[in-house]
Amino acid sequence: MPHIVRSRQFIIFCMEDNALIEGTGGEIGMGKLFHEFIAHLKSEIAAGRRVRDVPQIRYIFENFARHEEEKRRMHCWQYYIEPWCRRKLDEISSIPTNANVFFEVSVANPYVPFLFESGERTYPLMGKIDEVDIENRRLIERTTMGRPDDKSPPRLKDFQLWLLWKTLCSINSEKYPEIWRNVNFKNFTLYIETPYRDFQVDTNRPEFEGLTHRAYAWIHDILFERRGIHEAYDMRECTFHNRIEDCGLRWSCYGKRRPRPFRTVRDEMRNELRRMYVLLAYELIWSKHLFRYQLTMLDKPALEELGLITSGKILSYQNGNLEIELEPEQMDRFLAQRASGELGGYYIVFGSFFVGIKLKGNFVEQSGENKVLINTANVRVPVSSTALIVQTDPEITTYVDQPWFLTEWLQRDLFSLENWGLERDDKANSNPTIRMLETIFGVDYLRRDADNARQ
Amino acid sequence: MLANREIIENNVQRLWSTFDDNQKTAVNAILNRWDSAGENSFVLPIIDGPPGTGKTTVAAVAIARYLLENPREQVLYMCYTNFAADCALKILNMLGFSEHQAIRIPANPRERGPGVFGFSDLEDLSGRERRMLDECPVLLCTLHRAGKASQLRRKGTRVLIDEFSQVNVPMFFATIERVKHLSPDCYALLGDPKQLPMVSTQPILYQNICSYIIGRKSDYEPFSLIFQHRMHSDICAAVNSLRRALGTFDIQTSPNVQNRNLTHPEFGYLYDEGIISDSTLREILDPNYPFVIVNTDNLNGYEEVSYKGSLKNTAEANLAVTIAEAFYKAYKKVNGEPLFPMILSPYSAQVIEIARRLPPLLQERCSTIFRAQGREYPCVIVSFVRNNPNRFIGFLDEPQLRAQTYVACSRAQGKLVILLSFRTFLNAGHVDFDYLCRTQSAHVVDIC
Numbered sequence: 001m002p003h004i005v006r007s008r009q010f011i012i013f014c015m016e017d018n019a020l021i022e023g024t025g026g027e028i029g030m031g032k033l034f035h036e037f038i039a040h041l042k043s044e045i046a047a048g049r050r051v052r053d054v055p056q057i058r059y060i061f062e063n064f065a066r067h068e069e070e071k072r073r074m075h076c077w078q079y080y081i082e083p084w085c086r087r088k089l090d091e092i093s094s095i096p097t098n099a100n101v102f103f104e105v106s107v108a109n110p111y112v113p114f115l116f117e118s119g120e121r122t123y124p125l126m127g128k129i130d131e132v133d134i135e136n137r138r139l140i141e142r143t144t145m146g147r148p149d150d151k152s153p154p155r156l157k158d159f160q161l162w163l164l165w166k167t168l169c170s171i172n173s174e175k176y177p178e179i180w181r182n183v184n185f186k187n188f189t190l191y192i193e194t195p196y197r198d199f200q201v202d203t204n205r206p207e208f209e210g211l212t213h214r215a216y217a218w219i220h221d222i223l224f225e226r227r228g229i230h231e232a233y234d235m236r237e238c239t240f241h242n243r244i245e246d247c248g249l250r251w252s253c254y255g256k257r258r259p260r261p262f263r264t265v266r267d268e269m270r271n272e273l274r275r276m277y278v279l280l281a282y283e284l285i286w287s288k289h290l291f292r293y294q295l296t297m298l299d300k301p302a303l304e305e306l307g308l309i310t311s312g313k314i315l316s317y318q319n320g321n322l323e324i325e326l327e328p329e330q331m332d333r334f335l336a337q338r339a340s341g342e343l344g345g346y347y348i349v350f351g352s353f354f355v356g357i358k359l360k361g362n363f364v365e366q367s368g369e370n371k372v373l374i375n376t377a378n379v380r381v382p383v384s385s386t387a388l389i390v391q392t393d394p395e396i397t398t399y400v401d402q403p404w405f406l407t408e409w410l411q412r413d414l415f416s417l418e419n420w421g422l423e424r425d426d427k428a429n430s431n432p433t434i435r436m437l438e439t440i441f442g443v444d445y446l447r448r449d450a451d452n453a454r455q
Numbered sequence: 456m457l458a459n460r461e462i463i464e465n466n467v468q469r470l471w472s473t474f475d476d477n478q479k480t481a482v483n484a485i486l487n488r489w490d491s492a493g494e495n496s497f498v499l500p501i502i503d504g505p506p507g508t509g510k511t512t513v514a515a516v517a518i519a520r521y522l523l524e525n526p527r528e529q530v531l532y533m534c535y536t537n538f539a540a541d542c543a544l545k546i547l548n549m550l551g552f553s554e555h556q557a558i559r560i561p562a563n564p565r566e567r568g569p570g571v572f573g574f575s576d577l578e579d580l581s582g583r584e585r586r587m588l589d590e591c592p593v594l595l596c597t598l599h600r601a602g603k604a605s606q607l608r609r610k611g612t613r614v615l616i617d618e619f620s621q622v623n624v625p626m627f628f629a630t631i632e633r634v635k636h637l638s639p640d641c642y643a644l645l646g647d648p649k650q651l652p653m654v655s656t657q658p659i660l661y662q663n664i665c666s667y668i669i670g671r672k673s674d675y676e677p678f679s680l681i682f683q684h685r686m687h688s689d690i691c692a693a694v695n696s697l698r699r700a701l702g703t704f705d706i707q708t709s710p711n712v713q714n715r716n717l718t719h720p721e722f723g724y725l726y727d728e729g730i731i732s733d734s735t736l737r738e739i740l741d742p743n744y745p746f747v748i749v750n751t752d753n754l755n756g757y758e759e760v761s762y763k764g765s766l767k768n769t770a771e772a773n774l775a776v777t778i779a780e781a782f783y784k785a786y787k788k789v790n791g792e793p794l795f796p797m798i799l800s801p802y803s804a805q806v807i808e809i810a811r812r813l814p815p816l817l818q819e820r821c822s823t824i825f826r827a828q829g830r831e832y833p834c835v836i837v838s839f840v841r842n843n844p845n846r847f848i849g850f851l852d853e854p855q856l857r858a859q860t861y862v863a864c865s866r867a868q869g870k871l872v873i874l875l876s877f878r879t880f881l882n883a884g885h886v887d888f889d890y891l892c893r894t895q896s897a898h899v900v901d902i903c
Contacts, residue, residue, distance in 0.1 A: 069578040276625045279657045286656035306764075332811070406599065406626065413629035420635065432497075433635040436642065439497035439672075446672040447498045450487035 030072070031144040034080045034195070035130055037064055038142060039103035042131075045092060046099040057085050080144045083195040100134035100179075106349075106358050110296050112163075112170045115209045123216055124293060125167045127160075134180070138189045139165055145246060146194030153192040153199040155246050161190050161201055162208050168355065177351035223281055229274060258421025260428035265442040266421070272441065273414045280407040295353040310334055315371065322348060322374045323367055331370045348376055460523065462551040467519045470512070470550070475709075478513050481678045485517040485615070485643045486524075501619075501665055501677040502645040505706045506694065506865035507685025507831070510645045511539070514615050515546040517643070521613065522592050530613045531604055531639075532595045533630065535621035535653065537561050539829045540595040543617065544570050547593060557593040560604060577606060598626060601633040614639040618829060619646030620663050621653045627664040649701050651828050651858050661855040681706050685831055687745040688713040689896035690864065690871045696890040697861040717786060717794065717869040718742045722833055724786040724794055735900060736781050744898035745870055748891075749774070750877045753902050757842050765804035766849075768840045771874050772808040774902065775800075775838045778872060779817055782834055797832040799824050799866065801851060801859045805840045824859045827866050835867035842876040846883035860887050 041051075041060060051057055061081060065073045085092075095101070108126035131140035141161040145154035168185050176183070190201040222228040238244040261269065295303065303309045310333070312324035326334060346361040364373040417437075422428040429435075439446050471479070484500040504510030518530050534540050540559050547557040554570040566573035572588065574580055580588070588594065588607045596604045598616070605612075614634055616622060622630075622644075631642075644665060652661040662670075669675055681704065683691060688708040695705045717724045724742075731737050739747050756770020779796045786794035798813075798821045800806050810821045824837075839860075841848045850856040864871060873891075880888040892899070 067579055072578070273625075273628065276660075279660050280625060283655055283657050283660065333807070409599075409602075410625045410629045413632040414625055417628055417632040417635075420632070431638055432641060433631060433638065435497045436499065436631070439499075440668060441671075445496040446668070446675050447496050448500055448676060448678065449484050450498050 030076055030080065031142075033065060033068065033072070033076050034084075034144050035142045037061055037076075037081060038084070039131070040064055042092060042095060042101055043103070045095045046097065046101055048097050051089075051093055054082065054085050054089065057089075058082075080195040083148075084193070087196075087198075096135070102132045102134070102357065103130065104357065105129045105132045105355065106353075107164060107167045107171065107355050108292065108296050108353055109167050109170050110293060112167050114166070114212050115206070116213060121213070123212065124296075125163060126292060126296075127164045127167060129161075129164050129168065134183060137187060138191055139168070139185075140191045140193055142193045144195060146196060148196040150194065150197055153201065154194065155244070157192050158190075158199070158201045158205075159208055159211060161192060162203065162205060163212065165190055165203065171354045175352050175354040177356060180355070223278065223285075229277070258419075258423055260421045260423070260425070260434050261438045262442065265438050266418075268441040269437060270418055273418055276414060277411055280411055284407045292353075304330065312372075320376045321364065322361070322376055323371055324374060325371050328370055331372075334372065335366070346374060348374060459551055459553060459556075460526070463519055464523055466550045467516060467523070470516060474516075475682045477678070477680050477682065478509060481513045481680060482517045482520065484678055485514075485641075486521055498641075499668070500643045501668070501675075502643070502680065503648060503665070503677040504645060504680040505647050505649070505683060505698070505703075506862075507683035508680035508706065509684055510647070510680065511543050511617060512546055513680070514617055514643075514645055515543055515550060518547065518593055518613075518615070519550050519552070528592075528611065528613065528640075529608050530593045530615065531601075531608050531634065531637075532593060532615045532617065533598050533601060533604070534595075534617040535598060536618070536829065537597055539618050540597060541571075542829065544595055547595075552593065555587060555591060557595065558588060558591045559595040560588065560600060560607075561596070562600060577603060598622065598630050601630045605634045605637055608634075608637055610638050611640045612637045613641055613643075615643045615645065616664075617645045618650075619644045619665050620648055620650035621828070622646070622664050623653050623655070623660050624662060624664055624667045625660070626653070627667075649698065649703055649858055649861060651825060651862050652855055654825065658853075658855065679704065682709045683707070684709045684712055685868055686712065686865065687715055687867075687869055689745040690867050690869075692896040693746050693871065693891060693894045694861065694865045696894045697864060697887055700887045700890040701858070701861060712868075715869055716742045716745050717833060719869065722869055723788050724833075725789065727785050727787070730785050731781055735902060736778065738898075738900050739778060739872055740781055740785055741898075742870070746894070746896050747870075747872045747898045747900055749778075749872060749874050750899060750901045751842065751874050752876050752878045754842075758840055761804035761808070766802045766840050767804040767808045768838070768842055769808065771838050771840060771842070772805060772812060774874060775809055775836050776812045778836055779813065779820065782836075782870075783817060786834075794834060795820050796834040796836055796870075797822070797827070797866070798836045798838065799827050799863045800838045800840060801863075802840050805838055809838065824863045828862050831866055831868055833868050834870040834872075835863070836872045836874065837863045838874045839876075839880070842879050846879050846885075848880060848885055848888075851887075852885055857887055860891065864891070 041057065044060070045051060051060075058077065061077060062073070065076070068076075106126070106128050108124075110124040111122040112125045113120045113122050129139055130142045133140065139161065141157060141164070143154055143157055145157070165185070165188065173181050186203075190203060192199040192201060218228075218232060222232055225231070291308075294306075294308065298306070300309070300311065304311065310326060310330045312326040312330070315323040315325050317323075346363065348359045348361045350357045350359075359376040361374040361376045364375050367373040422431060422434055438444055474482070481500070481502045481504075484502070487498070487500075502510060502513060504513070514532065518532065521530065522528065532540065532543055534543070537559070544557055544559050548554075548570060557570060559571045561571065561573040562575055563573045564575050564579065572584070574584075577585070585607075591607075594604050594607060612634075614637075616627070616630070619627075646663070646665060648663055648665045648669075652663055655661060665677065669677070683694075683706045686694065686708065691706065691708045691713075698705060715721055718726055726740070726742050728737055728740075731740060738744070739749060751771055751774065754770040754774060756768050756773075758766045758768045761767040775798050779798055782796040783793050795817065798806075798809055800809065800821075801824050803823050806821050806823050810818055813821060839848075839851070841851065851859060864873070875888065875892075877892070881892055882889065891897070
């Protein structure tokens, strides 16, 4: 068994992109569309739009998802949104204008406390809450998983929402946006919403405390122990004969065993690629997680001094265009960085790095003395009067640019390559990719030129 | 099908006649079928092309010749940056490929123009757009787009990966995974293994795929391109000094560029010496000295830690700006077009410091060396920043990142000015800089 983490690591258990469970096959991205549409619908109603019936919501959806492929749009409507709307029509029709409902709220705290033996232990955690409904005092995590006859929430979803709630409650109220300072999130009710059912999650769940310690111990061991990956593999709950059906990795884990590349080559390939997984995970920690850790650990002046953020006052916010006034000194640096072509893009944070709403932004123009116009391609109302501009550049490789995000697809694709091969020898013999892998990882001879080289 | 086959054929022929033997061999190596089924060997052409030796041109000619011989086939050209893909696109256009026959597909949907068609997801494309991309003989993209691009290609597509110095091992294999369902008829790799790797916090990930393969297959010998067509021979001598320090072969200068300084008719700049009053500046700007090293010891400026821990040297930044402004004023073409020199530095803080000081017209002529990789400029000024009593030069001495010096110098075509503290860099065990300053063609100027 892995040992419990003895020292604080720069690991942030990140739950932004539904890290605990992944959709499968054609469902990938469907959850995003499902949630984004509901957020859009509720925002529209809160902004004064009235909805009467499901066909009207269908019309709004068709317009919202017009860029999606028709098949996907139909699928999403039929299986997820329509059942949800039929259940929720009365509830959403009664959302008052200017309701205090917020979507995609980021929460982060490097010191989230969990009970441990007679004391407590803290871990860094960050994530995104699908919906914070101040009006009805509830937090909602929405998912496309689940069936009409389910008796319990989809696997681990309750744990995910509980962790987000723990994180939110652990943050000092001074770090909340002004309008939330007097809200006591500890009394909030937690709900998992599937298209077919709502599940209330009890906040008093001692087993989740233990699960958190185990999760961190595993993360630690996989990253820092030589045999971590093997141990995790050996002790897996999901096996070939006893699969966990809603695990997003089950297809690549237990795909058909292919004979090619040859067994010897496959072992060598696996050894080489697994060495790289760890390195890529370290890359992720140092270039992404550490940066996020800095954002929550350092105070605002220090972050500004390091050039990691720029803060400004929001002057106006219209149609996604945000006009921000900066201090003259910050403006100077902001423009110099632009001129040097160093920046990749921006993240605009309303509130703080602990609790706030993050929007992606693109620089439009310098709209006046010490004023910049940034387009966020979003029409939601900011929750604060100030904004923090997180600068992204190739050096810190933050949110937008290379290469941290590569490490995620690199990991996935390397894993997939490891499990790939061909069954038929004749096909494998004529397949250049198999031939190349067998040559690079095996003892075959690599040539620079064909025998029948042209003159 | 290539509708303008004849034009492409003529252009390829014309370019082919200017190729040296190494370039011809490299093109032929790519064109030869390397899928040798049933044998205990695999053919993988790797082209080692130092700066300016025409790697991308070799790739473009190989693509053109292949499509002339196999008009129904398709090619996927991939590299690490959109800029490099754009360079390849320009060469293909020059060879006669129309905007529907060679298309670059960046991820930004707003990036559209002749031969460039940005989109984020395939679902966003209309039927007509999808057909256009499906039928396009050559698609160009970054490696990150390999998955999307492979969905627009048919089975048996040829895959060329350029600038492999920035393609590390996991990235290469992940890309292979993304295109494997195409059963690519063949793979080819082009690049300079000595250039800068992809940015990473893990030094082991710096290793590029060429070095990795050669490390595993020690009897494999890549094809080498040895004639460069970019730099004046004096600058090439500096680059060769650095190549020797990096333990690799010398490159030779093609006769077309060996005397090509800024006043050469090909650049067409006229040098007005009288406009510069300072004699030291005149010496630095003199077109007869294509490679100048400026000793900054007497500037009395020291390095300082600046934003994000990067370094800057204010005195050297001021000097770089003064020299850049002098170039801008003193060199003009007959039509009055001024020379825009490029200032490079290994430190982003120094780049920002210099950009702050530059007049608005020159403000975008300043970049880190990393960003300059794959580009070329008529005139380059390099500010190395470091100036400290301990003679410590940080990552400029590290095994992989020391290639910054090599990359910076090899960006210059007609004029290279290096700002360097001799006290810090020379005779302190920093081999690259010792070699560089011993270059015979170097003209050393001391700032008083």
